[in-house]
Amino acid sequence: MKKSTKIIIGIAVVAFIGWVALSSSGTSQKPVAGAGAVSVVTQNALAPNAVFTTIDGKQTALSAFKGKKVMLWLVATWCSSCSEGARVLSQNEKALGNLTIITLKTYGNAGYPGPSIKTFAEQSAPKMLLAKNWLWGNASQNMARTYNPRNYPDIYFLIDKKGIVREVSDAPAATIGSIIKFANE
Amino acid sequence: MNSAMSYLTQASNIVFKRTKYIILTVLFFVVFLTLYAFILPATYTGGRIGLVSLRLITPNLALFAFLFSALLAPAMSFAVYAFRKKQTAQNSSSAAGGFVGSILPPLLCCSPFLPSLAALASGTIPFAFGVSGFVQGFMATYETEIFVAIVAVLIYSLWQNAKQVVLAERGVCAQV
Numbered sequence: 001m002k003k004s005t006k007i008i009i010g011i012a013v014v015a016f017i018g019w020v021a022l023s024s025s026g027t028s029q030k031p032v033a034g035a036g037a038v039s040v041v042t043q044n045a046l047a048p049n050a051v052f053t054t055i056d057g058k059q060t061a062l063s064a065f066k067g068k069k070v071m072l073w074l075v076a077t078w079c080s081s082c083s084e085g086a087r088v089l090s091q092n093e094k095a096l097g098n099l100t101i102i103t104l105k106t107y108g109n110a111g112y113p114g115p116s117i118k119t120f121a122e123q124s125a126p127k128m129l130l131a132k133n134w135l136w137g138n139a140s141q142n143m144a145r146t147y148n149p150r151n152y153p154d155i156y157f158l159i160d161k162k163g164i165v166r167e168v169s170d171a172p173a174a175t176i177g178s179i180i181k182f183a184n185e
Numbered sequence: 186m187n188s189a190m191s192y193l194t195q196a197s198n199i200v201f202k203r204t205k206y207i208i209l210t211v212l213f214f215v216v217f218l219t220l221y222a223f224i225l226p227a228t229y230t231g232g233r234i235g236l237v238s239l240r241l242i243t244p245n246l247a248l249f250a251f252l253f254s255a256l257l258a259p260a261m262s263f264a265v266y267a268f269r270k271k272q273t274a275q276n277s278s279s280a281a282g283g284f285v286g287s288i289l290p291p292l293l294c295c296s297p298f299l300p301s302l303a304a305l306a307s308g309t310i311p312f313a314f315g316v317s318g319f320v321q322g323f324m325a326t327y328e329t330e331i332f333v334a335i336v337a338v339l340i341y342s343l344w345q346n347a348k349q350v351v352l353a354e355r356g357v358c359a360q361v
Contacts, residue, residue: 078322080228084241112322151318153325154231171231173241 041147043168047072047159050143052104055118055136062102062143066163069099069183073172074106074139076153078114085154085172086124092176093131099183101134107144110153158182196347197259199354200266209265214258221250228325249332256339263346270353 041048049063062072075082089101105117114120121129121136128134139147148155158167158179166182169175200206225246226238242250324331 076318076322078325080325080328081231084229109318110322111318112326114322114326153318153321171229171233174230174233174237 040149041157041165041168043165045165047157047163047165048146050146051140052102052137052143053140055121055138060135060137063163065100065102065159067161069161070159071099071101071156071179071182072147072159073101073103073156074144074148074152074154075103075117075120076110076112076114077105077117077120078109078112079153081154081171081173083120083124086121086128088173088176089179090125090128092180093128095180096183098133099179101128102137103134104137104139104143106148106151106153106155107139107141108151110151192344192347192351195354196263196350199350200259200262206262206266210258210262213261214254217254217257218250221253222247225250228328245329249336252336253339256336256343260339260343260346263343263350267346267349267353270350274353274356 047062049061051059051061053059062070073085075085086103089096103117103121105120115123117136117138118129125134129136144151147157152170154170156169156172157165158169160166160182167178169178172179201210222242223234223238226241226243227234229241229243230237
């Protein structure tokens with residue numbers, strides 16, 4: 001076999017291995033307790049209570065939403081999958097029914113500076129700033145430690161009416177199907 | 186600038202008068218375009234690569250996927266041509282080893298992976314390997330600038346490979 005053919009085959013093999021490895025790595029992430037984690041939020045367990053601040057400055061507790069289906073979403077405002085996620089969620093407003101979406105800038109913005117959560121909302125999903133069932137705000141340090149100890153730039157929790165975490169995932173633009181399913185089941 | 190264009194024109198005339206290199210270039214283009222169409226939207230999918238990528242690809246990303254592929258495909262064909270030319274020269278004469286010199290295009294091995302690496306660094310790799318938020322944030326914030334820089338590197342790579350083709354055809358030592 002000629003060397004050039006071997007090189008082409010080699011590149012193809014490396015590309016294929018990379019493809020397989022990366023495809024398998026793209027599964028949804030599960031939060032794991034980090035060094036400073038107070039607790040770990042797990043699927044099918046009660047969602048711990050935590051406090052956040054809305055963009056109009058109100059301190060709000062997550063427990064106040066008991067009895068409602070909630071999507072608690074912690075984002076970094078520089079994160080592309082977050083802005084795309086907000087856009088796709090906004091596009092699917094009707095399909096999401098009465099799902100309460102709480103979108104919070106994660107504490108420390110996942111390690112890199114970025115715009116405020118209000119600017120993020122204005123750029124990604126402006127009409128949802130006024131939507132009744134969509135809250136925007138900032139996670140407290142305690143909430144971020146509890147829900148996002150690994151400081152992911154994009155992580156969400158689907159919490160049912162009883163306050164049980166039904167799903168932990170990321171990138172709503174890619175997982176919109178399961179969010180709509182949760183909202184309507 | 187003229188000599189740069191001259192190398193590209195000459196290399197194109199040399200390589201693309203052979204039908205098999207035209208087919209090879211089209212093949213490279215299709216493979217790379219498919220690859221980048223799936224990989225580049227990884228920043229929007231949280232690192233997932235699959236059909237969801239095509240659903241989320243933006244005009245901006247589609248443009249970069251096209252540019253990367255359109256630059257890489259001829260660059261790869263030039264590289265293969267120059268490499269084979271070197272092989273032929275080496276086989277035909279023992280002196281040809283020094284004659285054609287180190288003609289293997291220096292970017293043959295790496296250039297196809299640059300756009301992929303950049304896309305993955307901002308998309309999939311952080312999720313897979315827990316890259317720090319600072320690196321992720323930097324890559325996400327300056328994604329367009331990074332892609333433009335990669336286009337510049339690929340243009341340089343194309344020019345380098347075109348130069349290697351011309352030098353190989355003339356049978357002179359490569360100037361790397």
